[in-house]
Amino acid sequence: MLEVRGVDTYYGNIRALKEVSIDVPGGSVVAIIGANGAGKSTLMKTIAGALPQRSGTVSFLGEMITGLASHEIVRRGVALVPEGRSILSRMTVRENLEMGAFTRRDGKKTARDMDRVMERFPVLKQRAGQLGGSLSGGEQQMLAIARALMSAPKLLLLDEPTLGLAPLVVADIFAIIREVNAAGTTLLLVEQNVKQAMKVSSYTYVMETGKIVLSGPSRELLQEPRIKASYLGKA
């Protein structure tokens, strides 16, 4: 579904991504793990069109989306939930969700999706009229995911969705990830929560200093000694 081939992204003269190639097959959950500064978020932003790449290609459903503007990419069905959530804190929960559907022009379907999203996230339904900024961290993350779902994406990019959340809330978020995937949305997930991420995903890429250093089916990688030593804390 998504094919990234040999992508280089620079911040000024600093090369943050070095010939990164990944594949995300339709219907799957793919995880990207790695330490801070490995380039995970840079990769997500590059795919979503928020950062320009210097070389390489990104294609989605067989169409090149390299160099397209963010809103063009959203319109094609790729939605990013940015790191740090970035919800619109001074708009209400409902307005936030409406903004997620900004690129859509199918009013009836959008209204139906709004109802569905509210059903899936009862907390948001309760707080529909509250300002986004008044929600707790976990609720804000749910709002950010729900907002991305409102664009009816085929592929959802989740950048560190559990960052800074309490363990119970983390479990909730992973449950939502499973649900969203079961409902037919493909997911690409960047996580520091390595064990959980590898359990929910079918395939995992490991990034270090801007490169993919290891990849494979998640179940196999969980047994890999290097992964165990570096990320799972077991010798």
Added chain:
Amino acid sequence: MEWLNPYHLQVASFMLINAILGVSIFITLSTGQLSLGNAGFMSIGAYAAALLSTQHQVPIPVGILAGSLLAGAVGILVGIPSLRLSGVYLAIATLGFGEVLRAVLINWESLTGGAVGVAAIPQMGRVILSMARDGGFSPESIGLRNNQFISLSVFLVLLLCTLLSAAFFLRLSRTRVGRAYTAIKLDESAAEAAGIPVTYYKVLAFSQGALLSGFAGALFAHTTSFVSPGDFTYHRAVEILVFAVFGGSEHLLGPVFGAAFLTLLPEALRAISEYRYILYGILLVLMMVFRPQGVIDPALLRRFRRSPKETAA
């Protein structure tokens, strides 16, 4: 009808022109862009309208329309490169644009009359008066002197223009476009992630602000019947921004109130002559300390809207 004082009407007319400028700065601010170029756009509208009517005998409404559209078009041209900047850098760039424009107005003497400016621009009120007389209507029949009639008709035309522009943009803020503006102001990257074409809407807001500044400038030219580069200096640019800072930039009524109040204040304080600008300055400092969001903010408006209901209940 003796109470109808042309001087009072003139002050009221300037309040209205400034209110339109207040709306124009509000629009650019509503996407979070700090522009100091609105005085420059105002001068484009003013000069275009002035030159079209004095040198080409174009009817006033056509000249005003042309001036506004020209300012809006220049807004797009200036907007596209300068909106790569944000915050204080954008403010500096737009300020520079205004100063360059003023230098052009001063030095392109063959077209603009240089530092002397353009005089003998048809005054709206006088034109309306002569049209009324041609139509067989005389102000005396409703008990008005000529100068009262002139000032009154200018005031009414400006009032209509102000109400129309305020209503249009108040309405816009409740549409898809308005919500895109708000989202961009709150968080540009979140807006981008939601699929809003951020650049498009920023340029749109910038050029809408420019268009409205040009409109105010054109009206200004036909109200004072004289424009010169001195009307569009750096001071004017800052003054327009102060309307929003003082009145509040969260709601359209903020800059409108700021414009009206700050135009009226120096006139109302004429009795204390030299000291009034000191008072004006003190007022601004006190505002920043005690109410940095400006006089009018959404919380205040909600209270106003709610209070009648509460008293009823």
